[in-house]
């Protein structure tokens with residue numbers, strides 16, 4: 001089978017690569033629907049801009065929640081929207097789609113993901129471990145005997161995987177990602193300060209003030225934000241201090257540090273020893289969080305680095321796997337073909 005299209009459907013961002021052109025698309029994994037109409041009114045950037053601004057009868061939805069498929073109709077519509085943007089699909093009647101999938105997805109979620117891709121027009125669909133795609137995109141040679149530790153820090157999930165000889169030697173995950181920090185920030189601002197802020201505003205607050213090393217963060221920084229004052233029921237500009245954001249970050253980053261420690265502890269001693277030289281590599285959009293590499297490095301006592309352009313590692317790696325699928329067979333999960341009656 002020729003894999004013409006590769007898709008990394010994330011909780012927040014959907015990315016696509018074409019065999020002929022490489023990575024071609026990166027857009028928010030969001031769709032807007034009007035009540036009672038199964039066809040989306042818009043998707044991608046326009047749908048994301050509608051978050052928190054929708055009028056009655058219109059809702060913005062995401063196919064994935066916490067790293068796994070939540071709604072197969074939304075996934076099929078998202079795939080359809082992406083396939084339409086692909087040159088390869090418009091010119092070829094039959095095409096195969098390689099899709100990244102989190103290793104902890106349940107069988108029913110994997111099947112629903114494959115069915116969604118087939119419903120959207122693919123003749124054959126194959127799921128590939130998302131952590132393996134990210135590792136290949138980060139430039140790690142999965143098939144060599146030395147151990148490699150890959151930590152993928154996404155919006156909806158965090159995975160830590162130890163690879164050796166093209167196989168997985170140890171794996172662990174958190175069923176939530178850095179969007180959990182945004183939720184915490186919204187909750188703290190509402191309950192302790194009396195302000196309601198939107199999803200996009202809370203993400204900006206996290207990206208600006210958040211850090212993985214709270215002890216080293218300057219305490220006198222403030223950020224201007226806009227929200228609703230719940231007492232006055234009016235929109236207001238107000239200042240956000242670092243303390244609530246650092247508390248929200250620590251809840252997630254502390255768990256992440258414990259996760260990587262557990263994964264390394266559960267691996268055979270020889271592999272753990274390899275990591276002393278090779279270190280750990282961070283991928284995913286959340287890898288750029290201030291000081292995250294230093295925090296993980298300190299937790300493990302080994303070097304830790306952020307991959308180049310970490311948010312695009314999974315789709316770049318998937319593209320390399322599409323080019324040379326034979327080399328990565330052990331990283332493939334389920335596959336499905338369209339039934340021809």
Ligand SMILES: Nc1ncnc2c1ncn2[C@@H]1O[C@H](COP(=O)(O)OP(=O)(O)OP(=O)(O)O)[C@@H](O)[C@H]1O
Pocket residue numbers: 009010011012013014064066067068153154155156157158177178179203206207208210283284285286287288289290311
């Ligand atoms: N500077 C930053 N500081 C902290 N977090 C950041 C920063 N930049 C981006 N992020 C976070 O990274 C996450 C997006 O990562 P990514 O694009 O890898 O997720 P995804 O692939 O859509 O989700 P997943 O793989 O978990 O399903 C978001 O939570 C975003 O807020």
Ligand SMILES: [Mg+2]
Pocket residue numbers: 009010011154155284314
């Ligand atoms: Mg991802």
